[in-house]
Amino acid sequence: QPADKDARGRQLAGACAVCHGPRGIGAAPDAPHLAGQPEGYLQRQLRAFRGGERRHEIMSVIAKPLSDADIDALAAFYAAQAIELRDR
Amino acid sequence: QPADKDARGRQLAGACAVCHGPRGIGAAPDAPHLAGQPEGYLQRQLRAFRGGERRHEIMSVIAKPLSDADIDALAAFYAAQAIELRDR
Numbered sequence: 001q002p003a004d005k006d007a008r009g010r011q012l013a014g015a016c017a018v019c020h021g022p023r024g025i026g027a028a029p030d031a032p033h034l035a036g037q038p039e040g041y042l043q044r045q046l047r048a049f050r051g052g053e054r055r056h057e058i059m060s061v062i063a064k065p066l067s068d069a070d071i072d073a074l075a076a077f078y079a080a081q082a083i084e085l086r087d088r
Numbered sequence: 089q090p091a092d093k094d095a096r097g098r099q100l101a102g103a104c105a106v107c108h109g110p111r112g113i114g115a116a117p118d119a120p121h122l123a124g125q126p127e128g129y130l131q132r133q134l135r136a137f138r139g140g141e142r143r144h145e146i147m148s149v150i151a152k153p154l155s156d157a158d159i160d161a162l163a164a165f166y167a168a169q170a171i172e173l174r175d176r
Contacts, residue, residue: 023173030128033121035173040118054142082174085111085123 005069009077012070019058024078036083042075093157097165100158107146112166124171130163 013020019028024035034042048054049063050071066074101108107116112123122130136142137151138159154162 025171025173026126030126030132032125032129033171036171037120038114038118041120044118083113083121083124083171084174085113086170086172 005073005076008070009073009075012066012074013077015062016074020078023081025081025083033083034078035081037078039075039079042078043071046071046074093161093164096158097161097163100154100162101165103150104162108166111169113169113171121171122166123169125166127163127167130166131159134159134162 013022013024016034017027019026019031020034021027024033024037026033045054046063046066049056049059050066052060063071101110101112104122105115107114107119108122109115112121112125114121133142134151134154137144137147138154140148151159
């Protein structure tokens with residue numbers, strides 16, 4: 001794993017892109033957009049999936065092996081993908 | 089409650105704006121953005137909070153009294169708030 005948090009987040013997010021899109025704008029019909037979500041929110045959800053407080057057939061499996069550092073790197077990556085309302 | 093689904097969603101979303109913003113771009117630091125999220129995802133999360141499969145100190149209380157029609161109207165309202173990545 002790259003030591004640098006940004007690189008680590010980008011690398012880990014590669015596995016998530018199939019459902020969540022390369023930058024967190026979802027590709028799969030029912031997968032939530034992660035782009036621009038608050039970092040703390042994303043960390044809590046990944047920890048909840050890892051710990052079982054929140055369950056999903058795919059996310060519960062994917063989150064299991066993640067370390068705290070992995071979770072923080074992923075949360076930082078997606079939080080940094082700024083979004084805006086299209087028709088402000 | 090207005091019979092018309094759009095009006096109903098807009099009206100119900102008024103109570104959510106304090107945390108999630110008037111159109112689902114979050115106002116509270118750790119509240120997720122709901123704008124542009126897939127309608128099915130939003131419905132499932134509100135039902136999960138209402139039914140207890142997913143728990144949150146605020147959302148579990150707020151979702152409790154919602155009917156299926158309320159949930160569908162809210163999900164439709166937020167899903168319709170289109171978003172895009174800021175720096176495409």
